[in-house]
Amino acid sequence: xxxxxxxxxxxxxxxxxxxxxxxxxxxxxxxxxxxxxxxxxxxxxxxxxxxxxxxxxxxxxxxxxxxxxxxxxxxxxxxxxxxxxxxxxxxxxxxxxxxxxxxxxxxxxxxxxxxxxxxxxxxxxxxxxxxxxxxxxxxxx
Amino acid sequence: xxxxxxxxxxxxxxxxxxxxxxxxxxxxxxxxxxxxxxxxxxxxxxxxxxxxxxxxxxxxxxxxxxxxxxxxxxxxxxxxxxxxxxxxxxxxxxxxxxxxxxxxxxxxxxxxxxxxxxxxxxxxxxxxxxxxxxxxxxxxxxxxxxxxxxxxxxxxxxxxxxxxxxxxxxxxxxxxxxxxxxxxxxxxxxxxxxxxxxxxxxxxxxxxxxxxxxxxxxxxxxxxxxxxxxxxxxxxxxxxxxxxxxxxxxxxxxxxxxxxxxxxxxxxxxxxxxxxxxxxxxxxxxxxxxxxxxxxxxxxxxxxxxxxxxxxxxxxxxxxxxxxxxxxxxxxxxxxxxxxxxxxxxxxxxxxxxxxxxxxxxxxxxxxxxxxxxxxxxxxxxxxxxxxxxxxxxxxxxxxxxxxxxxxxxxxxxxxxxxxxxxxxxxxxxxxxxxxxxxx
Ligand SMILES: Nc1ncnc2c1ncn2[C@@H]1O[C@H](COP(=O)(O)OP(=O)(O)OP(=O)(O)O)[C@@H](O)[C@H]1O
Ligand code: SF4
Ligand code: SF4
Ligand SMILES: [Mg+2]
Numbered sequence: 001x002x003x004x005x006x007x008x009x010x011x012x013x014x015x016x017x018x019x020x021x022x023x024x025x026x027x028x029x030x031x032x033x034x035x036x037x038x039x040x041x042x043x044x045x046x047x048x049x050x051x052x053x054x055x056x057x058x059x060x061x062x063x064x065x066x067x068x069x070x071x072x073x074x075x076x077x078x079x080x081x082x083x084x085x086x087x088x089x090x091x092x093x094x095x096x097x098x099x100x101x102x103x104x105x106x107x108x109x110x111x112x113x114x115x116x117x118x119x120x121x122x123x124x125x126x127x128x129x130x131x132x133x134x135x136x137x138x139x140x141x
Numbered sequence: 142x143x144x145x146x147x148x149x150x151x152x153x154x155x156x157x158x159x160x161x162x163x164x165x166x167x168x169x170x171x172x173x174x175x176x177x178x179x180x181x182x183x184x185x186x187x188x189x190x191x192x193x194x195x196x197x198x199x200x201x202x203x204x205x206x207x208x209x210x211x212x213x214x215x216x217x218x219x220x221x222x223x224x225x226x227x228x229x230x231x232x233x234x235x236x237x238x239x240x241x242x243x244x245x246x247x248x249x250x251x252x253x254x255x256x257x258x259x260x261x262x263x264x265x266x267x268x269x270x271x272x273x274x275x276x277x278x279x280x281x282x283x284x285x286x287x288x289x290x291x292x293x294x295x296x297x298x299x300x301x302x303x304x305x306x307x308x309x310x311x312x313x314x315x316x317x318x319x320x321x322x323x324x325x326x327x328x329x330x331x332x333x334x335x336x337x338x339x340x341x342x343x344x345x346x347x348x349x350x351x352x353x354x355x356x357x358x359x360x361x362x363x364x365x366x367x368x369x370x371x372x373x374x375x376x377x378x379x380x381x382x383x384x385x386x387x388x389x390x391x392x393x394x395x396x397x398x399x400x401x402x403x404x405x406x407x408x409x410x411x412x413x414x415x416x417x418x419x420x421x422x423x424x425x426x427x428x429x430x431x432x433x434x435x436x437x438x439x440x441x442x443x444x445x446x447x448x449x450x451x452x453x454x455x456x457x458x459x460x461x462x463x464x465x466x467x468x469x470x471x472x473x474x475x476x477x478x479x480x481x482x483x484x485x486x487x488x489x490x491x492x493x494x495x496x497x498x499x500x501x502x503x504x505x506x507x508x509x510x511x512x513x514x515x516x517x518x519x520x521x522x523x524x525x526x527x528x529x530x531x532x533x534x535x536x537x538x539x540x541x542x543x544x545x546x547x548x549x550x551x552x553x554x555x556x557x558x559x560x561x562x563x564x565x566x567x568x569x570x571x572x573x574x575x576x577x578x579x580x581x
Contacts, residue, residue, distance in 0.1 A: 039295065
C-alpha cells in the first residue's frame with residue numbers, strides 16, 4: 001500500500017485562518033479511523049506548529065504523510081529562523097509581541113506542547129533561511 | 142445502525158428532491174438519488190434539522206400518538222419543561238397545563254422538570270468531586286451525545302454519566318405509581334411529551350437494550366391542538382406541579398448550568414455552535430471551565446423541532462412561569478440512587494470510511510483522485526452535500542461520475558465536438574460556446 005500524501009499552504013498573518021490546516025487533517029484522520037488519541041495528539045501538535053508559522057514566520061508549507069503505522073508531518077517555512085533552539089524549546093520562552101499576546105498567543109508553550117504531543121520531533125533551523133520541523137506520531141507507540 | 146432505531150424519516154410522496162436538506166444536514170447524511178432524498182441511517186443523529194428546513198414538509202418524525210394510552214391501565218404523562226412555553230396566556234400557573242393533560246386522557250402527570258432539578262443537585266456534587274475529567278459535558282441532549290460518540294470520541298470521558306431527566310423522571314414516576322396503584326409495572330405506561338425526535342430515538346435505543354422506563358414518546362406538536370382546547374376548559378386546576386423553578390429552566394439554553402449552580406460554566410446551542418465548541422474543546426483551545434451545557438436546538442429545547450411556539454416567545458413565557466414558582470423542588474422522596482447509566486457510552490465508528498485502516502487510506506487516495514476531477518464548487522446538483530462527499534460515494538460504488546453536471550457537460554461537449562455542425566462547418570458548436578464563456 002502506498003502512503004497518502006497531503007500538502008497544504010499556510011498563509012502568513014491571517015489569524016482568522018490559523019488552525020485551518022490542522023482542522024482539516026484532524027477530520028481526515030478521524031474519517032480514516034485512526035484511534036481518537038492519535039488524532040488528538042496530531043491535531044494539537046499541528047495546531048501549535050501551524051500557528052507558529054503564521055506568527056513567527058511568513059507562513060509556509062505543511063506536508064502530511066499517512067500510513068497505518070505512523071503519521072509524519074513536516075512544517076517548512078522560510079521565516080527568520082530560531083536563534084537559540086534550546087531556549088525556544090523551554091516552557092514560557094517567547095518572542096511574541098505585545099500585540100500577539102493580546103490575541104491570546106505567546107505563552108511560550110507551543111514548541112514544548114509539540115514535543116509532548118508527538119513521538120518524535122526534529123527542528124532544523126537557520127537564521128535568515130527558515131525553519132523545518134518534522135514530527136511523527138506512531139499509531140502503536 | 143438499524144433503520145428502526147431512527148425517528149426522522151422521509152415522506153417520498155412529498156419530497157421534490159430539491160436538496161435543501163442535503164446542504165443543511167450537519168452529518169452529511171442525506172443524498173438525493175432518483176429525484177428523492179434518502180437518509181443514510183449510519184450517519185444520522187436525529188437532530189431534526191432536515192425536518193426544520195424542508196420546504197415541502199417531506200421529513201417527518203416518527204413518534205407515537207395518543208392511541209398508545211389504550212395499551213396501559215394507568216398512564217403517566219411526562220411533560221418536557223419546554224411544553225410550558227407553548228401556550229398563550231399561561232404565565233403564572235402551569236397547573237392548568239398539567240390538569241389539561243389529565244383531561245385529554247392521562248391518569249396522572251409527573252413533571253420532568255422535577256427529575257431535572259434532582260439531577261442538577263447531583264451534577265453539582267459530581268463536579269465538586271471531579272478532578273481529571275473536567276470539564277464535564279452535559280448528556281441531557283441525545284443529539285449532542287450522539288455526535289460526540291461519532292465525531293468527538295476523545296471527549297467521551299468528559300460526558301456526565303447520568304441518565305437524562307426524561308429517563309430519571311420516568312423511573313421515579315413509575316415507582317410512585319406502583320406504590321400508589323399496586324399495579325404491575327407492565328400495566329403502567331410512562332409517556333414522554335417531547336420537543337424533539339432525538340428523545341424518541343434515545344428511548345428506542347435504550348429500549349432495545351432493555352433500559353428505558355419510558356414506554357412511548359408523543360410530540361408536543363401532536364397533542365398541541367387537543368391540549369389547547371382542554372386548557373381552555375380547565376376551571377379549577379389541580380395542584381400537580383412539584384418542581385421548583387430551576388428544573389423548569391432546563392427548557393432554555395443555559396438553564397441546566399443555572400440549575401446546577403456551577404459558576405464556571407459554558408453553554409452553547411444550535412448544531413453549528415455545538416460543533417464549534419466541541420472542536421475547540423478537543424483542540425484544547427477553550428478556557429478552562431467545570432461544566433459545558435450543549436443543546437442541539439437554537440435556544441435549547443424550546444427550539445426543538447416538534448414544538449409549536451417560536452423558541453424566543455416560549456423562553457419568555459417560561460421565565461415568567463419560573464418567577465411564579467417556588468425556588469426549590471417539593472421535598473418529595475427522590476430516588477437519587479438511580480442516576481448513573483447502566484452502561485458506559487462508547488465510540489460509534491459509523492463515520493469511518495472503512496473499518497480497516499490500510500483499506501481506508503487506499504480508499505481516501507482514490508477519493509482524492511476522483512475529487513481532483515470534480516470542479517470543487519460544492520454546488521449540490523449531484524445530490525451530495527459537497528464534491529468530496531460525491532467523490533466518496535463514487536469511490537465506494539454508491540454513485541457515478543455522471544451525477545456531476547460539469548462532467549456530463551464536458552462529455553457532451555466532447556461528443557458533439559466530434560460531429561459536424563448542421564450548417565456543414567467543422568466548428569464544434571458547444572465547445573465554442575464554452576470558450577466564449579471562459580473569456581467572459
Ligand atoms: N517557525 C518559527 N520561526 C521562527 N521562530 C519561531 C518559529 N516557531 C517558534 N519560534 C520562536 O520560538 C519561540 C517559542 O515558540 P513557542 O511556540 O513555544 O511559543 P510562542 O509561539 O511564543 O507562544 P505560544 O505557542 O504559547 O502561543 C517563539 O516565541 C519564537 O521566537
Ligand atoms: S435528522 Fe439531522 S442528522 Fe439526520 S438526516 Fe436529518 S439533518 Fe441529518
Ligand atoms: S436541544 Fe433539546 S429539543 Fe433539541 S435535540 Fe437536544 S434534547 Fe431535543
Ligand atoms: Mg507558538
